[in-house]
Amino acid sequence: GESVGLHLPTLSVQEGDNSIINCAYSNSASDYFIWYKQESGKGPQFIIDIRSNMDKRQGQRVTVLLNKTVKHLSLQIAATQPGDSAVYFCAENEGGNQFYFGTGTSLTVIP
Amino acid sequence: ETGVTQTPRHLVMGMTNKKSLKCEQHLGHNAMYWYKQSAKKPLELMFVYNFKEQTENNSVPSRFSPECPNSSHLFLHLHTLQPEDSALYLCASSQDAVSAYEQYFGPGTRLTVT
Numbered sequence: 532g533e534s535v536g537l538h539l540p541t542l543s544v545q546e547g548d549n550s551i552i553n554c555a556y557s558n559s560a561s562d563y564f565i566w567y568k569q570e571s572g573k574g575p576q577f578i579i580d581i582r583s584n585m586d587k588r589q590g591q592r593v594t595v596l597l598n599k600t601v602k603h604l605s606l607q608i609a610a611t612q613p614g615d616s617a618v619y620f621c622a623e624n625e626g627g628n629q630f631y632f633g634t635g636t637s638l639t640v641i642p
Numbered sequence: 643e644t645g646v647t648q649t650p651r652h653l654v655m656g657m658t659n660k661k662s663l664k665c666e667q668h669l670g671h672n673a674m675y676w677y678k679q680s681a682k683k684p685l686e687l688m689f690v691y692n693f694k695e696q697t698e699n700n701s702v703p704s705r706f707s708p709e710c711p712n713s714s715h716l717f718l719h720l721h722t723l724q725p726e727d728s729a730l731y732l733c734a735s736s737q738d739a740v741s742a743y744e745q746y747f748g749p750g751t752r753l754t755v756t
Contacts, residue, residue, distance in 0.1 A: 565744055574646070574732050574747035575685075620684075628673065628698060628739035632685040 543639045550608040552636045554621035557602060561623040561631075566595060566606045569635070570617045578606070578619075608638075616640045645669065646748035648733050654754045655723065663718040663751045665733030671746070673739035674716040676708060679730040679750070691716060692739035723755045 544550045556564075562583035567575035581588045581595045581604075588595050594607040604621050620635035646667045655661050667674060676688040690698035691710040705727075707719040716733055730752050734745040 567747075572749070574648075574734075574749045577744045577746065580744055622685075627741075628675070628690050628692070628736075629687065630745065634682060634684050 540634070541637045541639070543641055544611050546613060546640050546642050547610055550606075550611045550615070550638060550640075552606045552608075552619050552638065554604040554606075554633055555602060556604065556621075556623045556631075558623065558625055558631075559599075559602065560625040562626065563624040564595070564597060564604050565622045565624075565630070566593075566604075566619060567622065567632075568615075568617045568619055575620070611638075611640050613640045613642055646733060646735055646746050648731075648748035648751050650751060651749065652752045652754075654756060655720065656756055657723060657725070659723075660719070660721040662720065663731055663733075663753075665716040665718075665748055667714055667716075667733075667735035667746070667748075669735055669746060671735035671737055672713050673736045674710060674713070675734040675736075675739075675745060676706075676716065676718050677732040677734060677747075679732055685732070689718075690739050697739055720753075723753075725755050728753055728755045 565580045566578045568578050569575045579590045579593050579595050581597050586597050592609045596605045618635040618637050620633045622630040622632045624630045649664045673692045678686045687700050688702045689708040694710050705722050709717040730750045732750045733748040736745045737743045
């Protein structure tokens with residue numbers, strides 16, 4: 532079966548520092564990945580995605596890195612702000628509508 | 643109103659009750675999804691509808707019954723639920739359910755079964 536996991540369940544960072552959240556996946560056929568942010572009391576919010584023909588993609592203050600060799604995905608948040616405090620989880624897809632989600636990493640930003 | 647909306651936001655029901663969750667998307671998408679989110683567990687896909695046709699039922703118990711009257715609306719009918727069904731139920735939509743596109747989620751319905 533699929534396995535999408537996160538290395539650390541919780542992460543605390545100082546405001547202004549960079550944050551790195553990691554995700555491991557086991558299906559080598561997965562070719563599309565998404566990072567979601569879920570704040571308390573809200574549904575998951577799309578942050579950034581990447582397809583397997585890329586190894587890096589940048590958005591506003593966020594960068595996703597994909598290492599297909601070791602089946603590892605990471606989300607980097609630059610200059611972390613208190614509003615970034617949330618649960619972040621990755622999702623993988625090998626085509627079609629079936630996404631497999633990780634359990635999430637809780638990010639806490641310390642002012 | 644934009645995005646994906648869900649009602650009610652909170653629901654408490656007894657095991658003998660019948661209730662329905664409603665989802666509406668204003669994004670012009672053709673695929674809609676129901677997910678179950680339990681504490682400390684990954685999102686579990688329950689049902690998928692593509693152009694109003696159900697294309698996925700992930701071994702969901704029959705006490706959960708989905709309905710998709712059109713591409714913009716999705717319902718989840720609940721009856722004789724169990725306490726372990728208490729969870730956050732999330733609706734999502736995407737452009738379609740054939741290609742892999744990002745899914746947009748609603749805020750969820752927090753369901754408590756007593």
